[in-house]
Amino acid sequence: MTELTLVQAVNRGLFEAMKSDPDVLILGEDVGVNGGVFRATEGLLKEFGAERVIDTPLSESGIVGAAIGMALYGMKPVAEIQFVDFIYPAFDQIVSELAKFRYRSGGQYPCHVVIRTPYGGGIKGGLYHSQSPEAYFAHTAGLKVLIPSNPADAKGLLLTAIHDEDPVLFLEPKRIYRSVTGEVPDGDHRVPFGLASTVREGSDVSVFAYGAMVPVAAQAVDALGAEGIHAELIDLRSLVPLDEKALLASVEKTGRAVIVHEAPRFCGYGAELAAILAEKALYSLKAPVVRVTGFDTPFPYALEHLYLPNAERVAHAIRTTAKAA
Amino acid sequence: MTELTLVQAVNRGLFEAMKSDPDVLILGEDVGVNGGVFRATEGLLKEFGAERVIDTPLSESGIVGAAIGMALYGMKPVAEIQFVDFIYPAFDQIVSELAKFRYRSGGQYPCHVVIRTPYGGGIKGGLYHSQSPEAYFAHTAGLKVLIPSNPADAKGLLLTAIHDEDPVLFLEPKRIYRSVTGEVPDGDHRVPFGLASTVREGSDVSVFAYGAMVPVAAQAVDALGAEGIHAELIDLRSLVPLDEKALLASVEKTGRAVIVHEAPRFCGYGAELAAILAEKALYSLKAPVVRVTGFDTPFPYALEHLYLPNAERVAHAIRTTAKAA
Amino acid sequence: MPTQPLYRKLRSERRSNSVADPTPSTAVDATGAEARIPSTDLLGVYRMMVTSRVVDERCLTLQRQGRIGFYVPMQGQEAAQVGCTWALSPEDWIFPAYRELGVALTRGVPLKLLLDQFIGNSGDALKGRQMPNHYGYRAFRFVTASSPVGTQIVQAVGTAMAARRKGEPIVTATFFGDGTTSSSDFHSGLNFAGVFRAPTIFFCQNNQWAISLPREKQTRSETLAAKSVAYGIPGVVVDGTDVHAVYGAVAKARELALAGGGPTLIEAQVYRLGPHSTSDDPRRYRSDEELNAWKAKDPIARLKHELLADGQLTEEADHEVWESTKAEVAKALAASEAMAPVQPRTMFEDVFAHIPLALEEQRDQFEALSAPGATKP
């Protein structure tokens, strides 16, 4: 075990994967000499050389397209998109190609690319350095989507992703890259797909969150303990595949659900969670489902602290839900 | 009134708009000399000339980007994307630019572009000529999203879109381009944003659909009448803004909801509808919400008739929902 | 056998009276020993071109008869496709677009396998998932095509980079049309290839049209090959109706790539003699005169005349080539049409390596509903 920040855990995960498997390589903008604009790839160029840590021209469709070609050949490329806000030039390669290669070829061409990219607000990044577009990718059949909320999961999920056979979008909550530290298992630590993690046990309300919203929700949950409201906090971390069992089991127990994410509400990932509850846990629900999310606007700069769900807003939602008849 | 097919209604809508406003122009691949691969722009080049009906090079980001530039200058460009499956190279221009221009400029730069594009399955188009990606766009703050299900709405919604001040994605159900005909008001016929239409009144179950799923759902609803199940069928047609009032009013009446769309289920548009019901109509719901949708796979070719929701699947869902305790 | 120069020289012409006019000069180096199609191969090349034509014509008919759902013909592009593929090694990876029948056949993909794909039956390697023409076969290093144009270009570059890293002495060859040079991934692919000196051959079949858009309206570039200048890589124009020219250009590009010299952009000037696809009516946008002028340059006729002149072929032998090919096609078609349809259950496979729980649930519900009587009240 080593105490690491989240971004260090990502770095260690990459290091571990590259050390154990010569087919793993990294490509992206500023990932080599510069070590990544967030230093996630720091030191890797020196350790593994320019053939495996590749600084690319400024073209996201180039990065993902080339990674796909490498994967078709049997390599395990890990592509970095500098900010998820800049992933859209690669959207065609991701949605039309990466997600569909195995299917469209009848299983002949698996296409195992991991795309790592920082997402989310809270660093005063304004419209284009703050987005949380996980719903686009979760809606795209053929992609797995992971979002860690702590250093151990960051490393464990990343290693699972790199050693998987399917394409994975790995979203890193950059807001807590450095503010959250934790013990991270050394070596080949893996956290499986499709397994949520219970952050707080509780019986009154179920709270579902992921990424940088997990510590925010935890703060709210902890504060409410004093009021006698015992919320259960579940960190989904694997958005696709989703741990539906954990979602349903918790709501069957509590009868109440609050869903938290940064992305705009309309057609966000939270909609799917609420929909599953309306389909499969309706008779357990004692109160309306509540979503605490970003607003249905682009992400603002000066007012980001008001845009992002904070512990107060989450607590308010939990409280309301707990009391709803 | 004139009896038209859906694609003819689109064509008439374009004609009407171009005739009444010299700032309306069309650009896209094969829209001019060829009249569009579905003939939606047939005759317009001859009528309005090559300065207003522009055949572009093969670049969707070019088409949308240029349309944005025209709109900034005050024109009203209507961009055609040949199939919505090919919209992804323009995704960055749509999501990062078109949807956010007004907001990011503090209201200085409205950006009124209409993007028309055929969507959906049922024409044996396989993975890349069949997609229904409405959820991506509905999740993108700043875009309006319209999907007509009949000729009159096609013309009326299109004219509303072209004369609006905001960017609009106008998805045309190509499967019923020619199979559905209907009376279309002549002249400047408009159907407003945010207003659903009740296709069948009923009291037992609410069925929500749009586009090519409306006739499919209508078939199911009509068949069930014989079984004594009276379902209400609502055609949403304006996905953003959504007619939430109509959604809630119907479910308050029936207590039961079936949602139908072609797109994959996970994080699809139907999830938002179900989520709104779980939030705002929970106490009215007498039965679990049911979604009848495409499967969470890419769109297949040989088996598309099994992939697409059909009247039988919809009827089964309505029947089950009607009977659920 | 032709002894004329294999490349058509590019002229440097001024196009506009501009401030600072570029004088594009995609120089063509026609010096040095040209690789030539071995004389003993020529009948094989010819047969392959004829096979392409026969299959193509048969498929157009099948589509009209409703026996296949859609078809993208390639008539007029036989010399370009067969000549290019002939110059590749079977180990080289091919990244096609949707019009590469001649490439697939030359690569050795069995006719029946292709027909199975066009029909989308249980013999289809793609499990009936894609429209006709979007085939691909791992065993033949022929990557499964998609419809969005250009995406394969940059993928081919990635594969080339990977192969070089793995030390395999191969190239990747990617096929695309004139219209596709306007796509985003043409730009990213060629730029990446230039920067990383990827052993990739960019084989652009300029068939003069992108559906209804003529080449001149696609780009103001003097030639498509001239676009290579933007990426610092060699660009070559060849007469794509001349199988020797194509073969020579590709062989040379391949040699260069294997020697570490990086990629080459080849523009093969051809003509699409048929419609864009069975959904298209080219009379809406192009003239009979233009069509007829290019019909006079039919690449198959051209090679036939050469072989006749050369004594390698007689009219009777030629007749036999066509007839035996037709018989082969008929046989393969019969076998293909006898295949069972794809199983509904397969629709849920291959989204991921293993079917996730939620999709299993969808499949099970689907199968329960498909059971006889399941949807009755």
Next chain:
Amino acid sequence: MPTQPLYRKLRSERRSNSVADPTPSTAVDATGAEARIPSTDLLGVYRMMVTSRVVDERCLTLQRQGRIGFYVPMQGQEAAQVGCTWALSPEDWIFPAYRELGVALTRGVPLKLLLDQFIGNSGDALKGRQMPNHYGYRAFRFVTASSPVGTQIVQAVGTAMAARRKGEPIVTATFFGDGTTSSSDFHSGLNFAGVFRAPTIFFCQNNQWAISLPREKQTRSETLAAKSVAYGIPGVVVDGTDVHAVYGAVAKARELALAGGGPTLIEAQVYRLGPHSTSDDPRRYRSDEELNAWKAKDPIARLKHELLADGQLTEEADHEVWESTKAEVAKALAASEAMAPVQPRTMFEDVFAHIPLALEEQRDQFEALSAPGATKP
């Protein structure tokens, strides 16, 4: 005043021992009468360059002090930006990237308005919505920037097409960096401009670096201007530290565009003397030697020496230029820092022309929650 040729000639060099090597020759036409900056304008040009430098340095300090959140400096690019904008008409539309301070100032955007944007206060025309440097002002025909690189390039082409259709005799000018030439929209923008002969000036500031990627690794194109060949449009390389050269090239491109001759790609060779942004540490990737070599070519020093030699400027007058500029900046800053913050309520405006019902609901809930005591149990 310089009499040396304004353009740096491009050489046609062979770069590789390839099969068919292109010899890029983005010819530069230096004949004909060069447009020159009117002599009486030169002090104004100089003052604008100095102002850019002063604001830039002040903002770096403000960021370190936490008074603004982020900053993108442009030191080293003053001659390119001021020279280019000087050659434009105020009616021309500008499509900037995020590093165009000198362009904005030259266009006449008041200092305080810019500082309001950097701070994101209630004076900000953007209502505090964007990071510093992403400003835009409709009244100045200076389009609001975004972060994704390259998107503005093709938009500028669309606006140019629209303006021509409306009969307004203007051009659009779009600004971007060397790295951005690799973006998809560089390709679509230049290709559209070529095909439609859009009156657009593509002004590429090649500052040698895209964050940590040096120009040589961005593309193997001999020059960035040479990429114009791919679009059949003129391409020009200018020494971007020479304000005369820049002015001349832009003026000529503008004249050409207005005469219906279409777009021009101009590559201004400059150097980013500072970090990419305040989040960047250039010592990680580039050498002091390189930096110092370029510092010796400081465009402001260059123009100063010329003005001194010319007698238009004295050391004292120069001192006065710097001091008065600093005073102006201090005054604007004080005014800007005195502004109220943006109102929370504004966050919900401008998503659409009118706030839709669902968003009104979100706003009302938000305001209810923000009321004092609202979130207490």
